[in-house]
Amino acid sequence: MKRQPLRLAILEAIRILEEAGVASPRNDAELLAAHVLGVDRGRLPLTPLVDPPVVEALGQLVARRAKRVPLQYLTGWSAMGEITVAVGSGVFVPRPETELLLEWGLGVLAGRTHPVVVDLCTGSGALALAVANAVPDAIVYAVDVDATALAWARRNADTRVEAGDSAIRLYSGDIGDRTMFAELDGLVDLVLCNPPYVPAGTYVPPEVADHDPEHAVFAPGDGLEVIRHAVAAGARLLRPGGGVAIEHDDTQGSAVPELLAARRVLADVRAHTDLAGRSRFATARRAGS
Ligand SMILES: C[S@@+](CC[C@H](N)C(=O)[O-])C[C@H]1O[C@@H](n2cnc3c(N)ncnc32)[C@H](O)[C@@H]1O
Structure with missing residues (x-):
């Protein structure tokens, strides 16, 4: 040959x-x-x-x-921070832009011991596992409503433990449920959330339309339904001085900071752009120190 x-x-x-x-x-x-x-x-x-x-x-x-099968379905992995997670049919492929959320979150955790972290809408577990990898003494909780996503997250969590990372705590649940993580109310240092946020009816490329789970990408109406739950959960869960970061669509660059600012307990609301200058995520800190 x-x-x-x-x-x-x-x-x-x-x-x-x-x-x-x-x-x-x-x-x-x-x-x-x-x-x-x-x-x-x-x-x-x-x-x-x-x-x-x-x-x-x-x-x-x-x-x-x-x-137009997603590249990551073919290679079987996607990167987040210093780790990779396994991905495939039935789970959202983590995107490079979400690393900005991770980076901001790791900044919030700097200097804290045994910080408590919650990843809302965890999908493959990418954000939660990347935090556990970067901050070994963090106590990381993660939740998703979808059983298939949770199966991928469990598989990834097991792989990371085998590689020496701390275990994360994975839960099945809807972040609209106000009793979700109620035992952590006022105790959390960092809440991260990359929810479904694309307004219904928006054009997305075939990789997304035909392969990412619909409920992982689209949110009803203006696309803010799950984000509203994330804002409420962030306000409820954070300890004074803790931070919340929520990824959003580039059309929601005013709406999400406004939702955060409307919460009396949240302060220091900021809008963030990605490297291309597109509006990407919003953050806030719980008032007090
Ligand atoms: C955009 S994906 C993000 C996954 C992961 N955080 C990442 O960045 O790769 C959104 C995830 O939210 C989950 N989800 C949608 N609605 C939810 C809800 N109400 N409560 C909890 N999880 C939800 C979906 O199943 C999906 O896994």
Whole structure:
């Protein structure tokens, strides 16, 4: 079997993905090649020639990606902070922009001992597990309403414990339930929430429309229904000086800070943008110190 240049296989993959309208063809082609070879993307140049079965395996993955199957469903993982979590059918794929929420949250926790953290709408568990990894003495609670998401979160939580991280406490529940985590009222240092927030009827790309669970992406009407629950939970759960961060749609850059500011116990409300300058998440601190 004649070995083939990997560079040519990747160029062909980029061409196919470009034609299919994939947003980041080079990134995806290289990550798929790295996945097939079982190496980090940065090590691809160290493999100039590959066997035909590698080219074939890459071709099969590229064909599925061209049908707009999410890249992360094909590689089986998505990154959050310093960790990766397993993802696949039935669970929301964690997005790079949510790392901004994580970064802000880790800033709130700096200098605190045994901080209590709650991740509302945990999905794969990405945020909760990334906090547990970064702050080993944190006591991290996470909740989701969806049984499939919770199964992924449980699997990821077990993997992280095997890797040496602290265990998180996973719960099934609806964040609209005012008794959810009632035993933690006024005791929480950090509440993080990446809820469903896309207003119903908004166009989303095929990767999202056909693969992310609908209830993980869309919220009824103006898209603020679950965010309203997160604001209420944040106000109830936080201890004085604690912080809440809620991700939102770029059309909700005024609405979410207003919802936070309307809570008497919350102060220091801020709107945050992502690296592209799009309105992305809002934060507040519980008044007092
Ligand atoms: C956008 S995904 C975010 C998942 C994860 N936090 C992340 O950033 O990757 C939203 C998650 O919220 C869950 N969810 C939707 N409505 C909920 C509710 N009322 N209570 C609890 N979880 C909810 C969905 O099942 C989904 O897993």
